[in-house]
Amino acid sequence: MLIFAGDLKVMSASSHHKDEISNLGEFGLIRHLTKDLVIKNSSTCQGVGDDAAVLDYGGKKVVITTDLLTEGIHFNLVYTPLKHLGYKAAVVNFSDIYAMNAQPRQLLVSMAISRKFTVSMIDDLYSGIRLACEQYGVDLIGGDTTSSYTGLTLSCTAIGEASDIELIYRSGASKTDLICVSGDLGGAYIGLQLLERESKLFEQERDFQPVLDGYDYVLERQLKPQARRDIIGLFTEQGIRPTSMIDISDGLSSELMHLCTNSNTGCKIFSDKIPIHPETRRVAGEFEIDPLIAALNGGEDYELLFTFPVQQFDRIGKLGEINIIGHMVEPDEGMKMITPHGDVITLAAQGWNSLI
């Protein structure tokens, strides 16, 4: 048989029925595509469905995660310096590795570049990637460099390691566990609003000089996020082991949904416990955005969201930069947020979805 039976429909690639991908959304499409995957190799411990896949090659567990960024969808080069883009592209993958309580060790970077890019532009991009690798102790070990018709596409794959007992999955939370978050939320989304406003003003008037003083914190959250290696270090130092963990890339609501779905729990969080930086709050005010909405649905904060047994309440309270925002509940109670007035809001994961 030459090729797949009935599959060489030359010149008919567009004859498909219009079943829109936006109806499924990103998570729906992933579930649809991966729902009956069967694992064949003993070296595969965990496939689709966590921050990273887990492999066992007879020594340490190998943790691997990948990310694809396209120009115009994930980044706008009008206000994202290429060095920052490279730095962020690397760091967000390290964040996925830390979210497994593992240490990133290697990075592969592939890029497709169109004719508008010069060698010094790619140097800038790479300098950011390399700086991130230096700061996080990661080796840049290869990738693929090729061309595209339009814009820049960046694909990063990070590899990390952990021992079996160190690994923390999304699925380990119990129905009474406390829910914690590191750092603060919503800043990256507010920083993005600021950059988009300045870029629109610039489009209207080319002489325009963007005013970015007094916005340092939210800009840094958007343009130079950090992966929370320090929090993972704290866990090791204090001998603490979260029961489940995920990094916040799509917004608190979306990540809570992943923990609840994978751990078969519901959750109850308290709106006044969600940590928000004063500058995030102030700039959100300028934009007439509710900072809570930015925290719940904004995404790109790369903080860690994790759960602990309620018996360890005291111990967690002593860790700086960690806030207890609520607790898990029975799955049939759903995902709820309680306001200081006692209102109960059902959380919907409206995290950023590039497919809609």
Next chain:
Amino acid sequence: MLIFAGDLKVMSASSHHKDEISNLGEFGLIRHLTKDLVIKNSSTCQGVGDDAAVLDYGGKKVVITTDLLTEGIHFNLVYTPLKHLGYKAAVVNFSDIYAMNAQPRQLLVSMAISRKFTVSMIDDLYSGIRLACEQYGVDLIGGDTTSSYTGLTLSCTAIGEASDIELIYRSGASKTDLICVSGDLGGAYIGLQLLERESKLFEQERDFQPVLDGYDYVLERQLKPQARRDIIGLFTEQGIRPTSMIDISDGLSSELMHLCTNSNTGCKIFSDKIPIHPETRRVAGEFEIDPLIAALNGGEDYELLFTFPVQQFDRIGKLGEINIIGHMVEPDEGMKMITPHGDVITLAAQGWNSLI
């Protein structure tokens, strides 16, 4: 410090000096970007510079390779059915793993898709990826699914395993080793010419029916390439260990250059020893293409190119599907091809380069 000193040049992404990437080419750009990379982690055995990177996590060696494919540059959906595209995208990564004399075990697939794609189209793409994984015993373990403004971008990362003594690098050839190639060459390139001709005729006349009978072999070489797992199996069976190896993705000349550069040798090959399939030869004639040029510079054949000590000449002769095409020489003799008339041609690696 907020961000990288002097790097937040908002609205100035296009102020760079026009230093053209095409002046460097793909290999030049990679060398430029990676020339002073330093390895920090003990788990990194081999970084940039072979078919795959090699990691050591205390058990088997972990081999990892990645590939980025963009619509319009690497594939044309007018004549490439999506199932074939998925199959090929996976298989070419497995081929890189086999070229290290390792076994592929896991695959990560990321894709960025524009609005023209429907769920059933992505299903077709995935069915090809999954078929390849089944046939080669590989687990599909994850990836990233996101959107793009234009067309389809596909990023595949394959992970494999081998013991330390099994691994074969590009750098192991000696100056008298024999040079061998599996299967035959040039077919994939000729198949591509055929598909491009038929697609142009179709553009001129929409009622046009492509005539593809009698072209089975070259079409299969282009649309459904195989990774040479069988050759790796033969090595194990016969207790043979090549001294260096690479897979032929960019054309024989280009891959020979990689072996010679990495092993610090020159080479002498004989044009009448280069294996070319009768159908490749016949269809090349129709297109008035020299089949030898297709073999040397066409690429996408995914055969294995490897070297053996000359003392094993007898043993290699007994392996079916393997042709000895020449031998390594001192590096100062360069890369030469000898014709049956005794003409000496200097080989230049003119393999396919998407960056020119």
